[in-house]
Amino acid sequence: MKKRDICVLGGTGFVGQHLVAALSSAGWHVRVLSRHRERYRELLVLPNVDVIEANILDEGVLREHFPGAAAVINLVGILNERHRGDFQAVHADLPRRIVSACRLLGVPRLLHMSALNADAATGPSQYLRSKGEGEDAVHAADLAVTSFRPSVIFGPGDHFFNQFACLIKAAPGMLPLACPGARFAPVYVGDVVAAFVKAMTNKSTCGQRYNLCGPAAYSLRELFEFTAAVSGRRCTVIGLPNALSAIQARVMGLLPGKPLTYDNYLSMQVDGVCAGGFPDVFGITPASIESIVPRYVARKGDPFDEIRHHARHD
Template sequence: MITAPASGAQAWPVLVTGATGYVGGRLVPLLLDRGHAVRAVGRSVAKLRCRPWSDHPNAQFAEADLRDREALAQAMRGCRTAFYLVHSMNPRAGADYAAVDRELAYTFVEASRDAGLERIIYLAGLGEADDPNLSRHLRSRAEVGRILRLSPAAVTTLRAAVILGAGSASFEILRHLAERLPVMLTPRWVRTKSQPIAISNVLEYLAGCLEHPETAGRSFDICGPDTLSYEDQFRIYSEEARLKRRVIIPVPVLSPRLSSYWLGLVTPVPISLARPLILGLKTKAVCREHSIRDIIPQHLLSCREAIRLALRKVEQQSVDTCWHDAGQTVTPEWVACGDPAYAGGAVLQDGFRATIQAKPEEIWPAVARLGGQAGWYFGDNLWRLRGLADKLVGGPGLRRGRRHPTDIRLGDSLDFWRVVRVDPPTLLLLHAEMKAPGEALLQIRLEKKSPDRTELSMVPRFLPRGLAGLLYWWAVYPFHSWVFAGMLRGLAKATGRPIVDGPDKYKPGTADVCRLPGVH
């Protein structure tokens, strides 16, 4: 499905994959500001339409799964150039992320041939493919580049080291380690040299390659001006954040596995993502050539300038995109399609409600602040305990927080939940990304009962996987009445309006997302 181009849009839109991710989510508005028509591709057009740039007259949207050759080719038609900004190194891809990336790249090549694409611009990692010490993550990025070059389209590859910017995984690891640990026992890779580059410089190079046809078919190293160890970067961050000098003690006994568990506990980055990142840090990441600087000249921010700018963005709560933005936003089929219990197992659910003397519009701001610094309005220690348990088994935990303290949109992460539907001021549907033996949803609904009274309800739903899933549900079930009733009271208190009825338990009916208009 492709949305119609706006009147006056350019005839040859630029295709951007990964448009909801960290880099793609920033590249799209930059290209639009430069006068390009952009066709953003994603699995959910609804999620794309929640982006601040979605109402730009030259923005187009195409819904396609990158595994679907036909849908991808359809999305490419009418485009001459495509940005390939996707990778599968996330908690849900697990250990097979390299195989997934390989499959996506081959499908992209086939679709580009079908659609007659002329150029592909690919952002890769810095590292030599023939280096025997190259990490699996960086080796996978190099392999994707080789596969893309099988396309008849001319491929431009930009190879970057550590990308520094507010919300990037590398910056968040650096920030949380420096702020939480005055003394750090680190692996020896802390003294490995690299050339970190600011996200603003990466975006300028990406956009510049589109505007400079002489970059077609070539590979470039892109780096910042400083060659630093990771120990140096910790020191610079501490100085810019006005922290006391951090003591860093490299030791030989910390394996990548142990280091990833430690990072998973201390930072918001889950273990499954931290491990390949750490393995990549063992490899020296320094530019071997600088030819792109002559083609696309720009002021390259120093590491200190990049960190200072990122800290300012964090302090101003103006982080454009985050490393965890690219998550699944499709409502699970067992909720969306209303399948009977025998189709996929019984869906377990519970319901709690309270009537508050307020309008939905008056209660919604408190609902929209859930998670992050605001917490969950009740039992925060229990939520933290669940988050810690999730961290220990490789999940995101609670430290992931949220993109913005008050603004909420489709696809946002709220601690270990993902927003899969948001209809202010009546509905918030959250899909759990925590590690559990099944799939979980939390529905929060506001229903107007009279001009000044609103029923606020919470319905947790769970589709268990096997006996472990059933045991998990019944183990946490006794806590539901305490936790969800407490959350309802907490939301009413945050609103500043009294509860006139409840909280009480009730038996919820069919999931609201399953109902057809006019059918009850």
């Protein structure tokens, strides 16, 4: 590897594909480790990008591909478990293995994707506790670490507004909605990616943990109603009380693609909003959902295509 080489884990995911393209455009040589190389041919044609099939959960594999890297970026994350213990393995154990490999091989820089409200001790869900554990592990290392804690991320190819649109299209004019009052400050994927790229060359970001939010906060009900409007659909949202929200989450967690799980429900017990604006250090004015989402939310097609897609790739 050369001095401008970066090894990216999770580079084939939603944020990862946007980030890899941005790093390539910025002149970095990017090595993407993925379990399924041939699924992501759009990355294979990017200049200065190598996609390597690898089991990233194996520390021996990490040691094989980290040598000479100027930095490692960890974007790996899951919203739902297929098997008990997956959150721990992916969000907590993997970051520890990454730190170990970086230390052994002299990789000086690590950028880590965490989550807003991640907290190993007080997170209300397994997702947030495991994310907090991983975040604490990387910051305990003697490396130049920067972590990012975004609210829900949106943009072309997202699992958030696209899935909302699918559920609205499939609904018979009305939709019972769990946790309608839960609040989020959706942040544009392009702004998240820009923060990562800028952090690569800004030493003042080392050792910092950045909350990333968009310019406005919305209730889940408002986000559903916004999605219905831009999709050109009429759909009455019926907000469920807390007890029924928990039941709906357990039922929907059994469906293909798991549109909502009980652990997701627990995560929504704390609002996904930031106390301040987008961190000044990055010089970014965050984009609003109103300026971006109407460009990509589909108005046609099979309402279950997006859910099936994520069921195959989760």
